[in-house]
Ligand code: KG4
């Protein structure tokens with residue numbers, strides 16, 4: 001079963017082909033990130049416009065890279081939520097049109113669930129991918145940490161899962177992006193904070209971890225404000241000092257210490273809850289997905305604190321991509337789940353798990 005996956009929920013236009021939910025034949029990603037960097041975050045209108053420009057070339061390239069023609073494709077899987085409305089529309093309309101003219105079944109995919117399925121890819125014909133040797137076993141604990149989501153999900157099996165907890169406010173990736181902005185690092189915040197943190201002391205500053213009544217829920221807006229107040233106090237100003245002017249008054253060593261301290265505490269917060277859930281639900285495997293899942297500090301802390309050996313996937317499959325959508329699409333096709341009508345599939349920007 002060969003599935004073409006299409007992903008356009010945010011600023012990446014992506015298409016990939018996966019066989020039987022485990023073999024990656026192609027993975028093409030065109031990002032409009034550079035266009036957004038000047039604004040310090042994703043601008044929805046710019047993202048949608050660049051999906052329009054890139055979607056057809058990206059899909060054509062994914063077929064070329066896989067050395068396949070349309071006849072070999074058994075179905076199309078497309079992200080229909082969650083995400084930015086304008087961005088989702090381009091992927092969904094393209095997938096619907098292709099499903100009709102190429103006469104292929106169409107599967108609608110939940111983006112957040114897709115992040116988990118990147119971990120099921122264990123083989124590839126492509127070079128430059130470091131994939132786990134074995135697929136994860138059920139029961140499985142999934143941690144999704146991206147720019148839009150922070151969720152802990154317990155999977156008894158494919159499509160049998162329970163959402164244990166999620167963020168009440170900002171997602172962890174969003175907190176990385178906002179903290180980066182405060183200390184003058186470019187978008188996206190995650191990799192830039194990680195780079196700056198390498199030169200800093202992670203114990204330089206104490207920052208708060210949110211305490212919530214629901215034990216598996218997260219909150220990251222408090223730590224973001226704490227970083228703002230900390231930065232103001234380091235330069236001897238009070239809370240009235242404009243955040244936009246902070247970065248010019250902080251020196252590189254102070255920025256590195258703030259980045260390292262924030263990264264340590266933010267990552268510790270999600271690892272604490274993952275360990276708690278692991279002890280309660282005793283899964284056979286733990287998988288992580290979403291942009292922040294490529295963070296080495298997260299991988300180190302999890303490996304240190306969990307009693308099982310975790311096989312992490314390639315960082316290229318943690319940020320948004322079509323491979324995760326194609327992988328989940330294969331399982332949906334095999335279980336005949338989420339088959340969509342190509343004449344009327346609509347987007348669901350607020351889709352949850
Ligand atoms: O999964 P993703 O590509 O898009 C969403 O679905 O949101 O995640 C993007 C987020 C951004 O907030 C970015 O700052 C963060 O993931 N990110 C990282 C890294 N690469 C991207 N965070 C930490 N370390 C990274 N290497």
Ligand code: ZN
Pocket residue numbers: 111115146147290291319320
């Ligand atoms: Zn994502």
